[in-house]
Amino acid sequence: MPNKLVVGLSGNLTRPSKTKAFISHIVAEVSSSTGAASTVFDIEDLGQSFPLARRIGDLDPLARSIVERLLGADVLVVGSPTFKGSYTGLFKHFFDLLDPSSLRGKPVILAATGGGDRHSLVVEHQLRPLFGFFEALTLPTAIYASDKDFADGVLVSEAIHSRVRQAVAEACRVAGTPRSVGLAA
Numbered sequence: 429m430p431n432k433l434v435v436g437l438s439g440n441l442t443r444p445s446k447t448k449a450f451i452s453h454i455v456a457e458v459s460s461s462t463g464a465a466s467t468v469f470d471i472e473d474l475g476q477s478f479p480l481a482r483r484i485g486d487l488d489p490l491a492r493s494i495v496e497r498l499l500g501a502d503v504l505v506v507g508s509p510t511f512k513g514s515y516t517g518l519f520k521h522f523f524d525l526l527d528p529s530s531l532r533g534k535p536v537i538l539a540a541t542g543g544g545d546r547h548s549l550v551v552e553h554q555l556r557p558l559f560g561f562f563e564a565l566t567l568p569t570a571i572y573a574s575d576k577d578f579a580d581g582v583l584v585s586e587a588i589h590s591r592v593r594q595a596v597a598e599a600c601r602v603a604g605t606p607r608s609v610g611l612a613a
């Protein structure tokens with residue numbers, strides 16, 4: 429995918445962030461498999477105008493430029509830490525500012541992190557319906573990682589790495605860059 433762009437958005441509210449590291453890892457995998465340029469943002473990158481914004485026009489130029497990068501992406505990788513069984517409020521606030529048709533047909537890899545495995549279906553029960561509302565093309569393999577899958581903020585679980593490879597292969601397929609992949613663990 430030369431001249432294409434993969435963009436990550438992480439809903440973490442604090443740094444350092446396992447979620448941002450996770451999203452960055454997935455974005456880097458898509459980028460290295462496709463040759464696409466890449467960039468990753470989190471909530472803090474959106475700056476001070478973002479939490480108070482009631483509509484897109486309330487955002488300052490930097491936050492607007494992030495929205496435009498995201499809307500212009502050929503593949504999106506979105507994820508959030510699990511807060512109270514769902515994505516963070518400010519992650520949802522970002523998408524509340526977007527036009528309902530703005531993500532139609534966009535390939536999206538869904539990801540989340542959490543403290544344990546109890547809420548691993550957050551990717552299916554919270555994230556997927558949100559992007560269903562936008563008529564985005566959510567890829568079949570959504571990926572959840574918990575605290576035990578990281579060491580010093582780095583993803584160390586081979587099972588999760590395998591799911592990442594599966595999701596990346598799906599992204600390559602829909603973005604026109606076929607790549608073979610083995611069955612997930």
Ligand SMILES: Cc1cc2nc3c(=O)[nH]c(=O)nc-3n(C[C@H](O)[C@H](O)[C@H](O)COP(=O)(O)O)c2cc1C
Nearest residue numbers: 440445446447509510511512513541542543544547
């Ligand atoms: C306010 C709050 C609520 C949380 N709720 C949940 C939860 O419902 N389920 C869960 O598995 N983890 C929960 N956690 C743990 C975080 O999801 C987990 O530590 C996550 O990986 C943090 O990601 P980060 O490093 O990107 O901030 C919660 C943490 C906070 C601060």
